[in-house]
Amino acid sequence: MTEAGQVAGVAPGVVTQAPGDAPDSAIVRCENLVQIYGMAGQQVTALRGVDLTVTAGETVALLGPSGAGKSTLLWLLAGLLRPTAGLVEVCGRRLTDIKPGAATNMRLREVGIVMQNPGRNLLAYETALGNVLFAQAPTRRTRSVKHRRSLALLEAVGLGPVAGRPAGRLSGGEQQRLAVAIALANGPALLLADEPTSQLDSASAAVVTGLLQAANEDLGTTIIVVTHDQQVGQAFGRTVTIRDGKVGAVGHAGEDYLVVARDGSVQLPPELLDVLPPGTLARAVRLGDGVELRRADVERG
Numbered sequence: 001m002t003e004a005g006q007v008a009g010v011a012p013g014v015v016t017q018a019p020g021d022a023p024d025s026a027i028v029r030c031e032n033l034v035q036i037y038g039m040a041g042q043q044v045t046a047l048r049g050v051d052l053t054v055t056a057g058e059t060v061a062l063l064g065p066s067g068a069g070k071s072t073l074l075w076l077l078a079g080l081l082r083p084t085a086g087l088v089e090v091c092g093r094r095l096t097d098i099k100p101g102a103a104t105n106m107r108l109r110e111v112g113i114v115m116q117n118p119g120r121n122l123l124a125y126e127t128a129l130g131n132v133l134f135a136q137a138p139t140r141r142t143r144s145v146k147h148r149r150s151l152a153l154l155e156a157v158g159l160g161p162v163a164g165r166p167a168g169r170l171s172g173g174e175q176q177r178l179a180v181a182i183a184l185a186n187g188p189a190l191l192l193a194d195e196p197t198s199q200l201d202s203a204s205a206a207v208v209t210g211l212l213q214a215a216n217e218d219l220g221t222t223i224i225v226v227t228h229d230q231q232v233g234q235a236f237g238r239t240v241t242i243r244d245g246k247v248g249a250v251g252h253a254g255e256d257y258l259v260v261a262r263d264g265s266v267q268l269p270p271e272l273l274d275v276l277p278p279g280t281l282a283r284a285v286r287l288g289d290g291v292e293l294r295r296a297d298v299e300r301g
């Protein structure tokens, strides 16, 4: 992969955010996170220095093209993968330091996960109801409370009528909705979901998005969702666009902002790359409230 669009400098209207300057209420903190996969002598750099802080109670949509590193970031936050370099803190734990057992415990009790492949989130031979019950095994709830909660969650995702069907026999979309119910079963402090609406029609996608918002509003669950769906993205408080293994942009209240990385680099939005294609020499011109980038080869005067 290339470092396309990496241009040093600051454009007007940029919101600056000091890396490592995390508020105390941060539930997720990533600093200079790097992930390199090694495959048969060939290395793939999936993340190349991600800085991201998420405050408890926030809802964040991770956007970005396929292969940008979104799933990798989610796996690192879930403690399913150890980063090649950098720091990850989730729910007050430094995931680079804890034992695998502690990461498992965190996933059982505090962090709900919906993986990209719906089938990976469930026990195929167990019924839909049995899956949501099983997820609550680590809790101290009584059997009848677990049962009631499971049925309520299945109803909420529109799976009430198929509660008794083995999960492996549900359609891809039904499995996806079941995965969301399982992930919310223990009222997690943090929910990580990787494209949870990719196989749903817009009505079902709206139901799932509504359920995530309700978990956020009623229980204070922090939500981080990878999505291609504009509607899902807009329903969330903040969007973070990952491009080429870096945080390329942050969106809030309908405005998109560039992010100045710790090395001073800024990713230009792809739609501006026809003006400043990768490899272009540019001049950074200081303005009163920012910096303007000008192509050096077409400058006049």
Ligand SMILES: Nc1ncnc2c1ncn2[C@@H]1O[C@H](COP(=O)(O)OP(=O)(O)O)[C@@H](O)[C@H]1O
Pocket: 037, 038, 039, 044, 045, 046, 064, 065, 066, 067, 068, 069, 070, 071, 072, 073
């Ligand atoms: N297990 C793996 N082994 C090797 N390369 C991987 C692995 N998982 C992901 N990658 C590569 O890492 C990059 C980022 O992948 P991923 O995090 O899945 O991106 P996204 O979810 O944004 O599509 C891609 O180039 C992908 O091919």
Ligand SMILES: [Mg+2]
Pocket: 070, 071, 072, 116, 194
């Ligand atoms: Mg992915």
